[in-house]
Amino acid sequence: MSLFDANTLLQVSAAFHGFMALVWLIMSRVFRIAPTAALLLAAAYFAIIPALLCLDCQAWWPALLQGWLQKLLSLLGFSLMALGIRRMMRLRMRWLDIGSVAGLAALAMLAGNASGRSAAALAATSAGMGLLTLLAAKDVHTGGRATLTDGVRRFLLLPYLLLAAMLLGRSASLLWMNEQRPFFVQGDHASAWLAWAYLLMTLAIGIGLVGIVVTRLIDRIQYMTLRDPLTDALNRRALGSELQTLQAQAERGQSHCLVVLDVDHFKRINDSLGHAAGDAALLHLVCVLRANMRDLDRLGRLGGEEFCVLLPHTSLADASRVAQRMCEALRRSPLIWREQPLKLSASFGVAPCQSGDPQGEHSLALADWLVYRAKSEGRDRICVAEPGAALGRVLKP
Numbered sequence: 517m518s519l520f521d522a523n524t525l526l527q528v529s530a531a532f533h534g535f536m537a538l539v540w541l542i543m544s545r546v547f548r549i550a551p552t553a554a555l556l557l558a559a560a561y562f563a564i565i566p567a568l569l570c571l572d573c574q575a576w577w578p579a580l581l582q583g584w585l586q587k588l589l590s591l592l593g594f595s596l597m598a599l600g601i602r603r604m605m606r607l608r609m610r611w612l613d614i615g616s617v618a619g620l621a622a623l624a625m626l627a628g629n630a631s632g633r634s635a636a637a638l639a640a641t642s643a644g645m646g647l648l649t650l651l652a653a654k655d656v657h658t659g660g661r662a663t664l665t666d667g668v669r670r671f672l673l674l675p676y677l678l679l680a681a682m683l684l685g686r687s688a689s690l691l692w693m694n695e696q697r698p699f700f701v702q703g704d705h706a707s708a709w710l711a712w713a714y715l716l717m718t719l720a721i722g723i724g725l726v727g728i729v730v731t732r733l734i735d736r737i738q739y740m741t742l743r744d745p746l747t748d749a750l751n752r753r754a755l756g757s758e759l760q761t762l763q764a765q766a767e768r769g770q771s772h773c774l775v776v777l778d779v780d781h782f783k784r785i786n787d788s789l790g791h792a793a794g795d796a797a798l799l800h801l802v803c804v805l806r807a808n809m810r811d812l813d814r815l816g817r818l819g820g821e822e823f824c825v826l827l828p829h830t831s832l833a834d835a836s837r838v839a840q841r842m843c844e845a846l847r848r849s850p851l852i853w854r855e856q857p858l859k860l861s862a863s864f865g866v867a868p869c870q871s872g873d874p875q876g877e878h879s880l881a882l883a884d885w886l887v888y889r890a891k892s893e894g895r896d897r898i899c900v901a902e903p904g905a906a907l908g909r910v911l912k913p
Contacts, residue, residue, distance in 0.1 A: 525711035529718060530568040536722045537561035543729065550729055556600030557725065563593035587625050587641040591618050594648040601652045604728065605659020617647045639690040646683030649676055663732070672728075675720035682713055744817040746795060747802045755816030758826055759876035762869050765828075772828050772869040773835035774876075776883035777842070777862045779821035780895040785858070793853050794821075797860055800851040808842045822887075824880070832868050836900045839864040840911065843898055861896035863887050868901060 537558045544554035567586040595618040603609060621644025628637030653676035660669040742754035750758065762772040779801060786794040798821065805815055805825065814826040825842075827835050843864055850857040865886025870879050886899040890910060893899070898911040 522708045522711040525708065525715055526568045529711070529715045530565050532715070532719060532722065533561040533565050533568065537565075539726065549733060550604060553600045553603035554729075556596050556603060560593045560596035560600055563589045563596060567593075584626065584629060587637070588622060590641060591621055591625075591644050591648075594618070594645045598648045598652045598655070601725070602655045602659075604725065605655050607655055607659050614648065614651060617644055617651065620644070621647075635690045639687040642683045642687035642690070646680045646687065649680040649683060652676055653680065660728075663735075664728075672724045675717040675724070679714070679717040679721070682710065682717075686710070747798055747817055749802055749823065750814060750816035752816065752818055755814065755818070755824055755826070756876065758814050758816070759869075759880065760874065762826060762828060763874055763876045763879070766869040767871050767874075770829065771831050772826070773830045773832055773866060774827065774869065774879060774883050775825040775835060775839045775842070775864055775866050776818070776880070776887050777823050777825075777839075777864045778887050778891070780861045780863060780891070782821040789853065789858075793858070796853060797851055797858070800849075801846065801860065801862070804846050804849050805842055808838065808845055822884075824883070832866065832900065835866050835868075836898065836911065839866050839898045839900075843896070847896065863890035863895050864898040865890060866898060866900040 540554040540558035540561065543549040544551045544558060567590045595614050598614045599609070599611060602614075621640050624640035625637045625644075628634065628640055653673055656672055656676065657669060660672065664672070742750060744751045759774070762774075766772055779797065782794065782797070785797055801823070802815065805823070809815065809825065812828055816824050816826070818824050825838075827838060830838070843862065846860055846862055850859045852858070865883040865888075867879055867883035867886060869876065870882075873879055882901055886901060890897050890899040893910050900909050900911060902909045
């Protein structure tokens with residue numbers, strides 16, 4: 517048997533499908549990475565394997581069902597693949613278009629077998645798989661817009677488009693020639709070439725899908741290293757990096773401010789209601805703060821119940837108004853804890869990003885000091901840095 521004949525290549529393709537099925541199964545069940553999408557893709561690869569390994573199985577079936585099981589499994593595999601890719605790309609899980617294509621192809625295939633037109637049955641199968649591949653390509657294109665560069669997206673789309681063109685071209689040639697030209701059959705040179713093409717394209721598609729998952733996993737890990745695990749606000753290290761960027765811009769004359777706030781009587785909440793209530797209070801605080809921020813503002817947790825909001829391109833007067841808005845919103849929005857309202861308040865310190873402070877340490881220390889000044893004045897209020905006023909200006913509630 518030649519190393520390059522169709523049957524050998526199909527066996528290699530089947531082995532690759534089995535390997536990919538196990539990879540996706542491990543991702544779904546062991547590592548819990550995109551579990552639903554991974555399970556769909558594992559099932560898809562498993563479903564396609566019998567059609568690759570059992571070329572002569574159709575001779576065992578009655579004439580009406582000749583080749584039906586193989587073709588059905590192929591259509592099922594491509595349908596599951598399209599659904600898995602749609603889930604992988606985080607798109608809305610609509611299945612009607614995929615189900616309609618697969619169902620119509622299955623009916624046309626059975627009708628072809630029943631009428632003795634095996635070429636028409638094979639053409640229906642190929643057309644169905646080609647259209648399902650195009651649907652998968654559309655989902656990769658749509659879902660990749662937010663996370664992939666144009667070049668990477670085009671590169672990932674190429675094997676889908678080539679595979680779809682090959683399958684649709686095969687369907688058209690079978691109908692045009694009006695005779696069955698078995699695909700991937702040993703001894704047919706064209707089929708061996710197509711077997712090579714199928715192997716290479718499925719390799720590219722499989723590796724591309726794994727690459728998308730690995731890239732997203734890396735992005736997720738990087739994201740988690742920059743976030744506070746409870747509130748999803750920036751952690752202190754990430755906030756410090758953002759502050760350094762603003763400080764560098766402040767050296768060039770741009771106006772930025774920061775607001776530091778500390779929840780009032782937070783220890784009392786933890787001691788009287790428990791740490792679960794304290795965590796709920798922090799999550800509620802973050803929700804209120806984000807509702808009063810712009811997209812370009814940054815919220816970070818300095819530690820415990822202390823937070824910092826970076827306000828790029830904001831004057832001190834505007835930053836003071838932002839802090840007032842946040843303070844009033846928190847006052848008006850009690851936390852509902854165990855069906856009881858729990859009033860929350862915070863003390864705010866507002867300071868500008870100062871020049872000559874590349875790390876932002878002095879700006880942050882000033883805002884932090886203003887917070888404690890606000891607490892000493894009775895809490896639930898704002899203290900704003902003011903040129904010529906060493907202690908800052910306290911805004912009473």
